[in-house]
Amino acid sequence: xxxxxxxxxxxxxYELSQNGATVSTTDMSKAxxxxxxxxxxxxxxxxxxxxxxxxxxxxxxxxxxxxxIAEKIAxxxxxLERFLHDVLKIDSQKVHKEACEMEHSLSDDAxxxxxxxxxxxxxxxxxxxxxPPCDLMISSCEECIRLxxxxxxxxxKHNQNLVAMTHLKEGQxxxxxxxxxxxxxxxxxxxxxxxxxxxxxxxxxxxxxxxxELSVRNSKLVLGKGVASKVFVEVERTS
Amino acid sequence: MSCHxxxxxxxxxxxxxxxxxxxxxxxGNANVGKSVIFNHLTGxxxxxxxxxxxxxxxxxxxxxxKGYTIDVVDLPGIYSLSTYSLEELVSRKYIAVERPxxxxxxxDASVLERNLFFTLQLMExxxxxxIALNQMDIAKNKGIQxxxxxxxxxxxxxxxxxxxxxxxxxxxxxxxxxxxxEKGPREKPAEVGYGEEIEEKINLLTKALKEVQVVYxxxxxxxxxxxxxxxxxxxxxxxxxxxxxxxxxxxxEIKSIHGHSCSTVITSERYEAAGCIARAAQKLVPxxxxxxxxxLHNFTTHKITGYLTLVSSLLLVFYSIFxxxxxxxxxxxxxxxxxxxxxxxxFGTGITGSIVWGGIxxxxxxxxxxxxxxxxxxxxxxxxxxxxxxxxxxxxxxDNIMHKMGLHGKAFIPIMLGFGCNVPACLGCRIMETQRExxxxxxxxxxxxxxxxxxxxxxxxxxxLGIQWALALYIFNLLVIFVLxxxxxxxxxxxxxxxxxxxxxxxxxxxxxxxxxxxxRVAEFIKIAFPxxxxxxxxxxxxxxxxxxxxxxxTLSPITVTWLGLPAITGITLIFGVLRKELSLVMLxxxxxxxxxxxxxxxxxxxxxxLVAMFYIPCIATIAALVKEFGWKKALSITMFEIVFAxxxxxxxxxxxxxxx
Ligand SMILES: Nc1nc2c(ncn2[C@@H]2O[C@H](COP(=O)(O)OP(=O)(O)O)[C@@H](O)[C@H]2O)c(=O)[nH]1
Ligand SMILES: [Mg+2]
Ligand SMILES: [Zn+2]
Ligand SMILES: [Zn+2]
Numbered sequence: 001x002x003x004x005x006x007x008x009x010x011x012x013x014y015e016l017s018q019n020g021a022t023v024s025t026t027d028m029s030k031a032x033x034x035x036x037x038x039x040x041x042x043x044x045x046x047x048x049x050x051x052x053x054x055x056x057x058x059x060x061x062x063x064x065x066x067x068x069i070a071e072k073i074a075x076x077x078x079x080l081e082r083f084l085h086d087v088l089k090i091d092s093q094k095v096h097k098e099a100c101e102m103e104h105s106l107s108d109d110a111x112x113x114x115x116x117x118x119x120x121x122x123x124x125x126x127x128x129x130x131x132p133p134c135d136l137m138i139s140s141c142e143e144c145i146r147l148x149x150x151x152x153x154x155x156x157k158h159n160q161n162l163v164a165m166t167h168l169k170e171g172q173x174x175x176x177x178x179x180x181x182x183x184x185x186x187x188x189x190x191x192x193x194x195x196x197x198x199x200x201x202x203x204x205x206x207x208x209x210x211x212x213e214l215s216v217r218n219s220k221l222v223l224g225k226g227v228a229s230k231v232f233v234e235v236e237r238t239s
Numbered sequence: 240m241s242c243h244x245x246x247x248x249x250x251x252x253x254x255x256x257x258x259x260x261x262x263x264x265x266x267g268n269a270n271v272g273k274s275v276i277f278n279h280l281t282g283x284x285x286x287x288x289x290x291x292x293x294x295x296x297x298x299x300x301x302x303x304x305k306g307y308t309i310d311v312v313d314l315p316g317i318y319s320l321s322t323y324s325l326e327e328l329v330s331r332k333y334i335a336v337e338r339p340x341x342x343x344x345x346x347d348a349s350v351l352e353r354n355l356f357f358t359l360q361l362m363e364x365x366x367x368x369x370i371a372l373n374q375m376d377i378a379k380n381k382g383i384q385x386x387x388x389x390x391x392x393x394x395x396x397x398x399x400x401x402x403x404x405x406x407x408x409x410x411x412x413x414x415x416x417x418x419x420x421e422k423g424p425r426e427k428p429a430e431v432g433y434g435e436e437i438e439e440k441i442n443l444l445t446k447a448l449k450e451v452q453v454v455y456x457x458x459x460x461x462x463x464x465x466x467x468x469x470x471x472x473x474x475x476x477x478x479x480x481x482x483x484x485x486x487x488x489x490x491x492e493i494k495s496i497h498g499h500s501c502s503t504v505i506t507s508e509r510y511e512a513a514g515c516i517a518r519a520a521q522k523l524v525p526x527x528x529x530x531x532x533x534x535l536h537n538f539t540t541h542k543i544t545g546y547l548t549l550v551s552s553l554l555l556v557f558y559s560i561f562x563x564x565x566x567x568x569x570x571x572x573x574x575x576x577x578x579x580x581x582x583x584x585x586f587g588t589g590i591t592g593s594i595v596w597g598g599i600x601x602x603x604x605x606x607x608x609x610x611x612x613x614x615x616x617x618x619x620x621x622x623x624x625x626x627x628x629x630x631x632x633x634x635x636x637x638d639n640i641m642h643k644m645g646l647h648g649k650a651f652i653p654i655m656l657g658f659g660c661n662v663p664a665c666l667g668c669r670i671m672e673t674q675r676e677x678x679x680x681x682x683x684x685x686x687x688x689x690x691x692x693x694x695x696x697x698x699x700x701x702x703x704l705g706i707q708w709a710l711a712l713y714i715f716n717l718l719v720i721f722v723l724x725x726x727x728x729x730x731x732x733x734x735x736x737x738x739x740x741x742x743x744x745x746x747x748x749x750x751x752x753x754x755x756x757x758x759x760r761v762a763e764f765i766k767i768a769f770p771x772x773x774x775x776x777x778x779x780x781x782x783x784x785x786x787x788x789x790x791x792x793x794t795l796s797p798i799t800v801t802w803l804g805l806p807a808i809t810g811i812t813l814i815f816g817v818l819r820k821e822l823s824l825v826m827l828x829x830x831x832x833x834x835x836x837x838x839x840x841x842x843x844x845x846x847x848x849x850l851v852a853m854f855y856i857p858c859i860a861t862i863a864a865l866v867k868e869f870g871w872k873k874a875l876s877i878t879m880f881e882i883v884f885a886x887x888x889x890x891x892x893x894x895x896x897x898x899x900x
Contacts, residue, residue, distance in 0.1 A: 211638045219352070226737050
């Protein structure tokens with residue numbers, strides 16, 4: 001299965017399911033201008049690879065892995081559209097088709113440079129769709145470039161509504177979303193079981209900005225405040 | 240316990256000269272019970288040293304069992320086999336290069352998931368492994384039931400349940416280990432399967448590595464290359480650079496699919512597998528009431544009661560060590576000094592006699608009166624605190640204060656030790672993770688007023704100027720530590736590491752293990768400090784007999800008299816203080832001919848003398864410890880710095896104090 005068609009399919013599912021709904025095969029077929037039978041066949045293959053969840057009657061949703069690929073390609077696509085439109089002054093009716101060809105060969109580095117050049121745009125020129133933020137970013141490309149320059153690395157995924165672990169109160173729980181830090185510290189945290197998606201609960205916070213004690217994977221860990229403030233979690237609503 | 244029974248059992252077999260050699264390594268997380276098991280296995284046939292060229296401790300011992308002579312190595316407690324710390328590097332090198340006949344992976348049954356994460360990595364090293372499923376009693380108390388058979392089946396490795404502190408299961412463990420070795424390489428244990436995408440890439444790399452000669456198993460190398468392990472990359476870069484770049488490309492592919500770095504994905508999947516096995520093998524029935532240990536934990540980490548406990552336990556520890564030390568030290572001194580007539584009658588009162596007594600014997604006495612009364616109780620208490628888990632609570636409570644100095648909470652422990660004696664404190668800096676932090680912590684500890692310095696502060700300033708002045712000097716000392724620590728932290732290059740530690744449950748320590756650990760640590764101290772103390776005292780006595788002291792004092796007088804405003808004689812006493820700091824006070828009394836220092840020294844002189852004595856040099860035994868841990872260059876730099884610093888400080892203090900007075 002060529003990478004290009006995987007990416008195009010995933011991107012289509014992504015775009016058609018913006019509000020998280022499942023996507024029907026008919027819609028896919030229309031959007032891709034491909035016969036429904038071929039679409040079905042392709043979707044089955046993608047499901048086998050673990051990129052989507054597919055059932056003939058309910059339709060298609062992206063898995064976490066699939067969503068990442070789709071998001072990345074959608075971002076490249078939209079950045080390219082902006083570039084073609086804003087810099088090369090190509091007509092907004094034509095940018096979509098051009099971008100479709102180019103998106104698959106654009107490297108991540110070039111993507112970052114584009115983002116910088118265009119001063120981190122937020123919307124597509126042709127349809128006003130939102131450009132997904134780059135992986136390294138909290139709110140803007142600028143921040144992501146700044147992080148790069150500091151030699152910091154990150155693991156995990158940004159989401160809305162994240163808070164630093166140090167903001168959790170004693171007894172509050174959450175799921176680790178991403179961690180930022182030097183290479184060594186990141187490796188250490190991962191080795192201690194703080195991988196993205198892991199549930200943690202804050203047990204105790206030492207006074208005067210001291211370390212945080214948390215329970216994770218049926219054991220207890222202590223993290224200095226500096227480290228804990230760079231671990232971002234999605235707070236679990238206590239209901 | 241098992242060792243007694245086995246050595247009894249096997250005397251016959253050994254006599255039959257069927258003795259064959261085996262190598263067993265104990266590996267596992269920190270605080271799982273490796274040392275207790277090690278002590279059960281090896282009894283007193285132990286040797287504690289360092290890994291070649293590293294400040295990582297290596298404990299080795301020998302036992303005889305079923306006609307085998309078995310060397311046991313206790314590896315340091317680690318959580319992973321990455322390159323985060325020296326301990327991790329040393330451990331994986333040892334397993335891969337020295338290929339022990341079997342690795343006994345000690346696993347804490349009460350924290351199964353985290354422990355299995357390490358087990359899975361050990362399995363990737365493809366050595367024969369058996370698991371000692373330890374702390375079964377604690378797991379039971381916490382409401383965790385582990386199904387040994389299921390665990391065995393899921394991992395494909397023999398599992399022996401043990402309760403190390405009670406000696407339960409140790410003999411069975413040893414039998415099983417031998418049995419596993421004798422059976423020879425069986426079918427491979429179950430492999431940790433990673434996700435399809437990663438497995439695909441591991442296979443690709445493993446194939447590419449076919450032609451390459453490495454000490455590590457190929458699959459392991461492939462995984463580590465994908466993880467971006469620096470050491471393995473360097474090694475492969477030398478022989479097959481194209482494989483490293485292929486690995487980088489493959490890792491990038493994973494990254495673009497998952498949105499995490501490849502090492503994150505691999506670590507996550509490994510934890511996933513560990514969690515899966517743990518959940519399958521254990522049943523959780525959490526007890527309704529919090530256990531005793533939990534309540535104690537809450538109390539000792541609470542923002543009020545925690546600090547209260549900390550302060551009172553430290554005071555108690557110091558008070559009891561000092562009272563005990565003072566009493567026994569006095570007792571021993573009288574005892575030894577009672578021997579003097581014996582010596583004088585043997586060697587005469589001439590030059591030989593005074594050199595033998597004053598040089599060698601007094602050096603020896605000095606050593607003994609430190610070691611027995613102070614160092615031994617210190618270590619016993621330290622190990623008690625460490626093994627029970629209280630030290631982790633101290634690190635938790637003290638982290639933010641230590642951070643102001645650029646060190647993290649664990650550094651409080653060597654600093655605390657330093658108040659007793661700087662030597663164990665320097666050796667105790669090993670608990671820090673990186674070489675940089677070890678050095679920084681050691682530097683700070685050499686500034687801590689040890690028991691001997693305290694004697695000077697109390698004996699001179701405290702006695703003649705009042706206790707409030709002594710206290711002020713003490714506080715000033717702490718301030719200096721703080722400021723210099725901060726400066727050193729800024730000056731020494733490198734990344735500072737943060738506090739990341741496991742908080743273990745409170746446990747009742749195993750007394751025999753503590754005593755053994757103390758014994759070996761004291762032996763180490765004796766080896767480092769005694770030769771130097773005796774040689775130093777001998778050299779000084781020779782100098783005295785040769786009439787060199789007066790000229791030396793005269794040579795030093797520009798510093799002592801002109802700059803510091805002290806009597807010339809203090810030059811000599813400060814030199815003696817290098818041997819043992821409180822000797823500088825004892826000598827001062829001897830040379831000035833009085834213990835009523837008020838008659839011969841002005842208050843300002845007393846303060847200046849004490850200030851200089853506090854900082855001017857780490858004592859000779861501490862220098863030896865520094866050399867052992869960090870090499871000559873660093874030890875000398877620290878020493879030189881402190882000499883210059885103390886002299887400058889003394890001179891400035893003199894001028895300021897005369898202005899005020
Ligand atoms: N209750 C209980 N305590 C144990 C057991 N094994 C070890 N311990 C305690 O756990 C602490 C750490 O043990 P140690 O051997 O020093 O761990 P190491 O860091 O792996 O060498 C000590 O206080 C031991 O007394 C066990 O099976 N049961
Ligand atoms: Mg140990
Ligand atoms: Zn578009
Ligand atoms: Zn397009």
